[in-house]
Amino acid sequence: MRHGFVKVAAVTPELKVADCIYNTAQICEAAKEAADAGAKIIVFPELGITGYTCCDLFWQERLLVSAKEGLRKIVDASRMWDALVFVGLPWEKEQKLYNVAAAVSRGRLLGLVPKRFLPNYAEFYEARHFTPGDANISWTEFEGSPVPFGQNLLFVCREMEGLTVAAEICEDLWAPDPPSTRHALAGATVLVNLSASDENTGKSIYREALVANQSARLICGYLYASAGEGESTTDLVFxxxxxxxxxxxxxxxxxxxxxxxxxxxxDIHRLRSERRRMTTFQCAENTEYEKIPFHLETEETVLTRDFTPMPFVPADRGDRDRRCEEILIIQALGLKKRLLHTGCKSMVIGISGGLDSTLALLVAAKAADMIGLERSAILSVTMPCFGTTDRTYRNACELTEKLGATLREVNIRNAVQVHFRDIGHDPDEHDVTYENSQARERTQILMDLANKSGGLVIGTGDLSELALGWATYNGDHMSMYAVNASVPKTLVRHLVRYYADTCGDEALAGVLQDVLDTPVSPELLPPKDGVISQRTEDLVGPYELHDFFLYHMLRCGEEPSKVYRLAERAFAGTYDRETILKWLKTFYRRFFAQQFKRSCLPDGPKVGSVAVSPRGDLRMPSDACVRIWMQELECLQAEKM
Structure with missing residues (x-):
């Protein structure tokens, strides 16, 4: 259960209607199988001991007695299971019959949760047999001992902080005011639903959306187990x-x-983190709830779930295209508003032939079209210097031409050499001064050209660069509106590719494809044999790793050892452990050290769930210490050696 993970299971066993002996045996066998597989929370279908489709047999004394005998056998068998198990059965209390979920653990019946909403429409007529459950806690008897009875039961794991489980039954979820909402606000992080939902055309799509949406609204884990083959098919199929x-x-x-x-x-830790972050989700101690402890052995949870290596990029092509179109519109609308508000009639962009400036130029063209501004009002400035290659220079020029922008070339080589003489820097010393002098010269030119044309300087830097501080302070770090500021590098590539695929211009698409094929580089060091010599990812690490780290650290609030563990699983077969750990240490070190650059970022539109604007998502002191994060990584490295 390290890092907050708990394994869970939803089970539909074999069943025979009204044969409680057979059904109990099947439940015990399936529960043992799930527990042996490591599941700690196991949920079975509604009325699983008897079968949901018993109809008027629910009035038979023999069925009710046999169901209780079945529960007794399940409780006895649970002594051998390290799990919290939920099973369904009819339960008589004060001469009324209830449809209940029985919570069982380690040889004890912990509580009985009655169904609140009884469907009595269409094919359902549960109100014929059952009484609606009450939220208030009362007591019933099982094996001579009192057992809490009511909807307001929370089952709290003593060994794992935050693992609190509550139950509802089938229609409870489909009702306008599900009990699970109240349970979550009382502290439940895991909701289980014992269900018997019959099948008809289209219902499964709604059911899946319902479960997913409820888990999102309540920021919880949701386990839904439904009746299946074995139920009566007189009128329905499950x-x-x-x-x-x-x-x-x-x-x-x-x-x-x-x-x-x-x-x-x-991931219970992730759920708790999300709830802490969302101030409108307000859990509160509720005295109407009975908290019932249960115990689990503390052990490692073997992960089987997948973690996408590209958390910012949808895997499905259709979803990805929709997201790309949406982001391009958000970026363009933000820029449109800024242009209209300032009254600026032109946009100035430093175009390098790389991915980021290409995306910024595409967004500028889209914004110009929205306003009805001629694209020639976009001043695309190429500023070749010591590291510029023929390939990127050509792509910058051709891209500007294909989009209908105005190309301006300002070779900054002489100006930078004069600057070197002014500050006494040896041009043969290719250090940070050598590199940053070029970046700051370019920014100065863009700012002044914007003044001359009454325009805005459009920033090109992306979210990944800002997270790593891979920007020259008051160089490419600065602009008048930063359209890419919340777009991670892994997504920039897909945005450009999407534009290429949908622009309808074969020549433009060809240029964009070559930009996509060009290695990511600031081109601040001289090329070797005409080829880019300075590859960003060789220096700071693969952007796909850093984007993964950024998402899980900043969006999910996860600790370094957990980020490492998830990265190991997500990038298995792509990067080895040593490589992941090396760049994870780089990420944390740079993220903390470079906050001062993010503290004074220009405005720019937020497009996703992660952003680093000091006015928006990230309010972080520029002198925060990274020590305790690096300490955990050092301990992790020592363990791996």
Missing amino acids: GGHNLIAENGTVLAQSPRFTNGIIYSEL
Whole structure:
């Protein structure tokens, strides 16, 4: 359970209607299998001990007695399971029948949660047999001992802070005011749903969306186990559609019309972090709830769930294209508003032939089209110097031409050499002064050309560069509006590719493709044999790694050892452990050391869930210490040696 992960399971066992002996045996066998596989929370379908489709047999004394006998056997068997298990059965209390979820752990019946909302429409007529459950806690008896009975039950794990479980039953989730909402606000981080949801056309899509959306609204893990094959088919068919969701993402789901077990791991630390971050999600101590402790053995949770190596980039092509179009519009709309507000009639962009300046130019063209401004009002400035290659220079010129912008070339070689003489710098010493003098000269030219044309300097730097501080302070770090400031490098590439695929101009697409094929470089050092000699990722590390680190550290608030663990899994077969750890240390060191550059960023539009604007998502002191983060990584490195 290290790093807050807990393995869970949703189970649809084999079943025979009204055969509690058979069903109990199947539940015990499946629960043992799930527990042996490491599942710590296991949920079975609604009324699973009897079967959901017993109809008027629920009035039979023999069925009710047999169901309770089945529960007794499950409770006894649970002594051998290191898990919290939820099973469904009918329960008589004060001469009324209730549809309940029984919480079982280590040989004890911890509590009974009655169903609140009983469907009595269309194919359902539960109110014929059952009484709606009450939120208030009362007591019932099992094996001579009192057992809490009511919806307001929270099952709290003593060994894992934040692992608090609550239950609801089928229709409870489909109702306008699900009990799970109240449970989550009382502190539940995991909701289980014992369900018997029959199948009809299109229902599975709605069911999946319902479970995913509820887990997102409540920032929780949600386990949904539904009845399957074995229920009566007199009028209905049940598909055993089981789902495990976490904060809006479906981690696992079963193929319909098959019985079995699905597993995944919930990240309780991530859920707690999200709730801390969201100030409108206000958990509060609720005295109406009964907190019931349960115990689990503390052990390593083997991860089986996938972690995308590209958290900023949707894997599905359709989703990715929609996101790219949306981001381009957001960027362009932000720039449009700034132009209209300032009354500026031109845009000035330093165009290098690289990815970032290419994206900025594409956004500028889109903004000009929105305003009805001629694209010739975009002043695209190429400023070749010591590191400029023919390839990037050609692409900068051709891209400007294809987009209809105005090209201006200002060779800064002589100006930089004069500057070297003024400050007494040896031009053969290719140090940070050598590099940054070029970047600051370029920014000076752009600012002055903007003054001359009554325009705005459009920033080109992206989110990944800002996170690493890979920008020259008051050089490419500065602009009048930074359109790429919240776009990570891994997404910049897809935005440019999307534009190439959809622009309808074969020649422009060809130039954009060559830009995509060009190594990422600031081109501040002389080329070797006409080829780029300075590759950014050789110096600061692969951007796909840094974007992964950035997302999990900043968006999820995860500790370094956990970020490393997830990266190991996400990049298995791509980077070895030593490489991941090396660049993770670089990331933390640079992120903390370079905050001063982010503290004075120009304005720019936020496009995603992660941004570093000091006026928006990241309010961080420029002199914060990285010590405790690096200390954890040093300990991790020592363990790996």
